[in-house]
Amino acid sequence: MISTAGGTATTVLRLLFGLVVATCLQGCSEGVMQTGPWPEQFGTNAPMVLVNQGGMGVVSFSMALFSTQPIEHVDFLSLKATGADEDSFAVTVNDNDVEGLERHVYHGWHTKYILVTVTATDGTEACEFPAITLDVDGQSRLIQFPTPIVMASRGGNAFTDSLRGLVLPNGFGSSFLNSSDETAIYIFEVVEDLTMTRIHLADYVTVGSMTARIGNGTNDSGPFDVHLPLQLRAGQKLQLELSFASNVANSQTYVATTLFFDFVSAQTVETQTDSVSVEFDPISPISGDDFSKVDMIIDSLGLSQ
Secondary structure: OHHHHHHHHHHHHHHHHHHHHHHHHHHHHHOOOEOOOOOOOEEEOHHHEEEEEEOOOEEEEEEEEEEOOOOOOEEEEEEEEEOOOHHHEEEEEEEOOOOOHHHOEEOOEEEEEEEEEEEEOOOOOOEEEEEEEEEEOOEEEEEEEEEEEEEEOOOOOEOOOOEEEEEOOOEEEHHHEOOOOOOEEEEEEEOOOEEEEEEEEOOOOEEEEEEEEEEOOOOEEEEEEOOOOEEEOOOOEEEEEEEEEOOOOOOOOEEEEEEEEEEEEOOOOOEEEEEEEEEEEOOOOOEOOEOHHHHHHHHHOOOOO
């Protein structure tokens, strides 16, 4: 009797084991994506990503992923769009790591830095993206942006024939924000008589201080504080030195936006604009093996607690 019971128990265990194996194989055959629970912890700097960028139906931005396990592979799964169909966009995700970052660990957290590019495929010029879902080492990760990513209809790199850009920096560390020591220099060749009326950014950042030098090939004037409108003559060279300020971003915030130079041509008496896409990056560039900027982001997100 005992032997029969033991045999029955063994049979039941074998059946259960076979059921578990069959279930696992079925799940694996349906796709590699799994939905936890997972032992490792995961976070992002999405609350500190501010993007309002335009031009040709493309928007791109960098984002940091944090995990208590090293992150090897990241792929795009889906995009949540407001104001357009989600299938109207092609999305690419590329590594944006700086050398040595993959080996850096802070309070148990590994960092993966990625570049996300969203391109409209149906002519859509403006849209907002409140969330993106990524495949992170085979796990589906829904990432929500408290401030939606904005693809704007106006902006990006766009230039006129009246004001020719010679030096147009577009990539800065986020330490440039609210700094009196770090400035950007823009140099233009003035092709025709014009009046510069406004220098501004699309969102999140404003121009702080602004000084100028104006040269005509023989005599230079400046530097002087710029008070717009600024009269310029054909043949002059304009050098603008700008600082950047923000009430919503700091040295740990990622910002991508557009810098506009508005002017009125004396010939057409119409407002024209030269614009440059600008990026303020809290992680890149890294100086040597100093990853303190990454550590400060992890601290500010409360991940190290």
